[in-house]
Amino acid sequence: MKTTINQVKHYVGQDVTIGAWLANKRSSGKIAFLQLRDGTGFMQGVVVKSAVGDEAFDQAKGLTQESSMHVTGTIVEDARSPFGFEMQVKEIEIIHEAVDFPITPKEHGTEFLMDHRHLWLRSKRQHAVMQIRNEIIRATYQFFNEQGFIKIDPPILTGSSAEGTTELFHTQYFDEEAYLSQSGQLYMEAAAMAFGKVFSFGPTFRAEKSKTRRHLIEFWMMEPEMAFMDHEESLVVQEEYVSFIAQSVLENCRLELDTLDRDIEKLKEVQAPFPRITYTEAIELLEKLGFDDIKWGEDFGAPHETAIAEHFDKPVFITHYPKDIKAFYMKPDPENPDVVLCADLIAPEGYGEIVGGSQRIDDLELMKQRYDEHNLTGDAYKWYLELRQYGSVPHSGFGLGLERTVAWFAGVEHVRETIPFPRLLNRLYP
Incomplete structure (x- = not known):
């Protein structure tokens, strides 16, 4: 047999x-x-x-x-x-019969292992990490299918930037300029107007010259978008989803977690609901903790996120960020237009932002104003504006970074171990 x-x-x-x-x-x-x-x-x-x-x-x-x-x-x-x-x-x-396999049962340097990533994947540790990654993907499909979402695949080649940034990979698309996608979100908004509740799961690219343990050049994002849903309702979906995949890993990857010496008691705490604090409350908390290097209106760095997360036993939502440090499409808070209806989900144990989401602007005139403020002219964004012109509705969505989530659940320090073949600032091989 x-x-x-x-x-x-x-x-x-x-x-x-x-x-x-x-x-x-x-x-x-x-x-x-x-x-x-x-x-x-x-x-x-x-x-x-x-x-x-x-x-x-x-x-x-x-x-x-x-x-x-x-x-x-x-x-x-x-x-x-x-x-x-x-x-x-x-x-x-x-x-x-294999001869002189290069990765022997001894300590090897990180660069050596990364040069031999195609062989390092065979190790027991890497096998455990990839099994956890696979379980998160499997559970993601289960969760959204059971919740009535349909999977829609956005394009990888796009004619514009989703975030309005310059951190893009340029390419020539016949006789015009194109970019590798940094997010499928804008296209998922179009899909939500057609199907109600949708999600995508695919590769995204950021041309950030960053070497931190949380960053990759190429990574995978899970991005749902939901029509007729406001910011508060979206937060509930986010925490239920993250709880679901965490508990699925606990249930189905216990041997892999043991292989990685993961403290599973930490993962058992990942159950909805999650605590929430506003950006303003987070700034006040940091001031009390002695952080004098950040002021209201500035974005958080890794040390700030870690300090905030240490005050909670679970992941924590930081909501209502200043409008000026967030993307153009986020809906202002009706009670305070200086902040937007958004949230970042910060994982404990120093793993930082896992999820970012917001309610999107659904008003045509306000979106036109945002276009002017961000110099989004020309035909590249015309189709996105038309979503507000023909049957606009309140809608919300979010994105979860797969590799950061794998690192968190697996207890792995660096995201380079959480994707089969990582693309880093100094690495395009193998």
């Missing part, structure tokens, strides 16, 4: 064959312990000399790291193993 490591629990006491690679090995006298991996998980294979004979035992002892094989044996329960099962090996059929 041919199977995979993640399915061996169904074959206890039976002989199975698994296609696997050798992650590591050790031997103790007349027993060899093979650390096997097959892409679905890691499992120990035990080769006993008296059971397989001298030739097969010598073959097992001679296996080199990352050699591929078909290994056959009996599945048994193993209470000592975090995985819970192991194989009593009977036969090994070598497919390919």
Whole structure:
């Protein structure tokens, strides 16, 4: 019976064959312990000399790291193993013998590992991180499908900037200039006017020359947009969504969290509702904490966000930022037009902003005014303005950065480990 490591629990006491690679090995006298991996998980294979004979035992002892094989044996329960099962090996059929695999079971520098990212992905730690990433994606689709959203895919090549910034990658689109998308939001607003509740999940690009542990040049964003929904209603969706994916990771990735030594008690606290403070209250809090380097009207840096988050056991919403430091499309607060109906969700443990969202301007004349203020002229934004011209309604949306969320849930320090092939300021290889 041919199977995979993640399915061996169904074959206890039976002989199975698994296609696997050798992650590591050790031997103790007349027993060899093979650390096997097959892409679905890691499992120990035990080769006993008296059971397989001298030739097969010598073959097992001679296996080199990352050699591929078909290994056959009996599945048994193993209470000592975090995985819970192991194989009593009977036969090994070598497919390919690997020679001088560069990432050996010792400490390697970050740059060396990043140069060998295509091979580093095979490690137990990276496998755990990618499994958590996959679970967040799976749970995202489940949450929004169950909530009646439809997935709409915005373009990656665009004729304008979503945020009105200059941090864009330019490219030539035949005889006109184009950009790699920094957000699908504007297109999702158009989709919401057609389908009501929509979400996208795809790559975005920011030409920021940043080297912090929170930044990537290419990253993935989940962006819902909801017609007939105000800012407060959107906040409820945001906290319910983040709670849902956190609890899904806890339920379905316990082995991976253990592999990463993640403190799961921290994740258990990620349950709605989340505390909320206004930007003004956050400034006052920072002043009390001795931060004299930030004034009202300035954006928060990483130390400010971390200090604010430390006062709460859960993620915290910072709402009602000053209009002048936020995007042109955010709706002003009717009670105070100097601030906008928006919120950033700040994760605890120093992981910073995970979600950014707002209610969008739905008034045509006000949006025209914003166009003038931000010099958004020409045909590139004409279609976006027309969304307010033909059946405009109150609508809200938000964006969640996948890699920052993976880093937070997994307890990983740097986002470069949370995407298969990271694109950084100094890295386009491999």
